[in-house]
Structures are given as structure tokens and as C-alpha cells.
Amino acid sequence: MARTVVIEEHGGPEVMKLVDRPVGEPGPGEIRIRHEAIGLNYIDTYFRSGLYPGELPLALGMEAAGEVEAVGDGVTHLRVGDRAAYAARPPGAYCGARVMPAAQVCPLPDGISFEQGAAVMLQGLTVEYLFHRIVPIQAGDRVLFHAAAGGVGLIACQWAKSEGIELIGTAGTQAKCELAGEAGAAHVINYREEDFVARVRELTDGRGVDVVMDGVGKDTFERSLDCLRPVGMMISFGNASGPVPPVNLLDLSNRGSLQVTRPTLFTFASDHATCQEMAKHLFDKMLAGDIQVTVGQRFALEDVAEAHRALEGRETTGSTVLTL
The missing domain is CATH 3.90.180.10 (Medium-chain alcohol dehydrogenases, catalytic domain)
Structure with a gap:
């Protein structure tokens, strides 16, 4: 028993x-x-x-x-x-x-x-597939990672640093921002105090990031699309705030031929x-x-x-x- x-x-x-x-x-x-x-x-x-x-x-x-x-x-x-x-x-x-x-x-x-x-x-296996099994990500690439002080996020910050990837994390408190920064995030945005879209654009000289990794879901998905460079990849891998509403494929086209995937480990x-x-x-x-x-x-x-x-x-x- x-x-x-x-x-x-x-x-x-x-x-x-x-x-x-x-x-x-x-x-x-x-x-x-x-x-x-x-x-x-x-x-x-x-x-x-x-x-x-x-x-x-x-x-x-x-x-x-x-x-x-x-x-x-x-x-x-x-x-x-x-x-x-x-x-x-x-x-x-x-x-x-x-x-x-x-x-x-x-x-x-x-x-x-x-x-x-x-x-x-x-x-850890989630981070492994996010960085190695969906889209090529290499040293110098920029990744936006939501909930960077969570369990997956802290591993992702370290993983990115170990491979020379510039990870921009988001978190909801100053203490969590500090945790993500200590773990290896190149930049951390307190989304309760800053507009994360504007800040990402500022950090990337207006270009946007190569990849967004989003385990939050409903609350962050739509605005995260505005953080991507043209033909960038949105990886929606979780629903912590609720499931993502239906996506209009023409909207992806209008935002710069964006790519979206919803993988599972x-x-x-x-x-x-x-x-x-x-x-x-x-x-x-x-x-x-x-x-x-x-x-x-x-x-x-x-x-x-x-x-x-x-x-x-x-x-x-x-x-x-x-x-x-």
C-alpha cells in the first residue's frame, strides 16, 4: 500500500x-x-x-x-x-x-x-526542449521569458546564460526580478511597474526579440506578439493565467509573418x-x-x-x- x-x-x-x-x-x-x-x-x-x-x-x-x-x-x-x-x-x-x-x-x-x-x-526537460527542439536558438539571440523567477524561469535564465543567449525576463515583484537577474537573465522587467512591450522594444533597439517563451498564457500572449521581430517565434507552453483565446492567423501576418506554436514536453x-x-x-x-x-x-x-x-x-x- x-x-x-x-x-x-x-x-x-x-x-x-x-x-x-x-x-x-x-x-x-x-x-x-x-x-x-x-x-x-x-x-x-x-x-x-x-x-x-x-x-x-x-x-x-x-x-x-x-x-x-x-x-x-x-x-x-x-x-x-x-x-x-x-x-x-x-x-x-x-x-x-x-x-x-x-x-x-x-x-x-x-x-x-x-x-x-x-x-x-x-x-528542466521543458527548458531543454524550449531551447533545443523547436526553433534554432544560438549565442547572441534574444529571448523574452515570462515568469522568469518561477521554477521553469530560473532554470531558463541559467540555461540561456550558459549558452550565450540574451534572456529578457519578466516578473511581478522587485524581489522576483532580482532572483531572475541573479540566475542569469540579461535584463528583467517588473511588469507591474513597466510596460514590458515598450521596454523590450527599447532593449532591442526597436527590432524585437527572436523568440518569446510564454508559460503564463491569457494575460501575456497578445502583447507578447508585439515583442517579436518579423518572422519571430512565439512559444506558448503554459496557461498559468488561463488558456489563450483563439488566434487570428491574419493577425500574425499583419504583425510581421509571426510564427506560433503550442508544444508540450x-x-x-x-x-x-x-x-x-x-x-x-x-x-x-x-x-x-x-x-x-x-x-x-x-x-x-x-x-x-x-x-x-x-x-x-x-x-x-x-x-x-x-x-x-
């Missing part, structure tokens, strides 16, 4: 329940993993609220780290006793232990703690070899010191509702982990 957070209906943080559920044995292509730490991410709130569909009752959570307890037939990249971490479907990471598909579970190097592994997988990581390659790239950055994982908050598993409220209230900085 393992303590597991489930929902039986969609709604606010109060719909989450902590129950004991049987774990079982892994079948072909599966493993059983005993968690040491669990990651909290915005996508978890989407499944909880019903923005992302899921069959009820539904166990929540996409990311965790721990030790492999059992291995099913056909699994060759993991063995019993291995340290491992993952960001993967199906949901169900908010638990003490689980049986799950092995393909997207990745060996965790000894130099990275369980807590760091749980805090970095979904956010799991499209890129669904292939086993690609997922393992992405994780190795991330872990190599961490072991080299290019990426420092900032765990800003820790909540006990039984306090998961409080953790969701803090996340949705934009009260968090860096990554958040659930402890067992």
Missing part, C-alpha cells in the same frame, strides 16, 4: 484526498519505484481543475525521484536499486510508491540528490531514446554547475492542498517539492 493523492471530481485544491492504495508488481515494460521526493508543477493544477482531461478517480502528479524496487520484463536501462527520476505520463506521482511505464524514467546520477531530481525533471519525451537524451543533457548541465536547482518551498504530502494554493496564488519562487 502507498499513500496517494487522488481526486474524485474536478475543482479547487480542496478536492484532493490522501488515501491508501495498493501498489502491485510491474508488468512488461514497467517498474515499481519508491519515491523519496515529489515535484509540484502547474500542470498538476490543470489536471485537478479539469482543464486537462483525465478519467476519474485520478491520481495526480507528473514528477518524482526515488529508488527502483522492481523491474518488469523488457526493461534494460534500469535495475533494482537504481536511483531514478522522471517527468512522465500517466499522472500519479503524488504517492509513496507506484508502478509505472519505465520508458520515461531516467537514471539519476549520484551527484544529484533525490530532492533536486524531483524538483528539476519536468521544469510529453510530445518530445514520448520517444524513449529522445527522453533519455534530454535527461542526460539536463543532468550534464547540472553536474557541470551550469544549472543550480532552487527549491523555494517544501510541503508535506498531506499539505498538498496548501501547496496548490501557494502555486496558483503566485506565492512561490523556484521549484516546489512534496516530502514524504
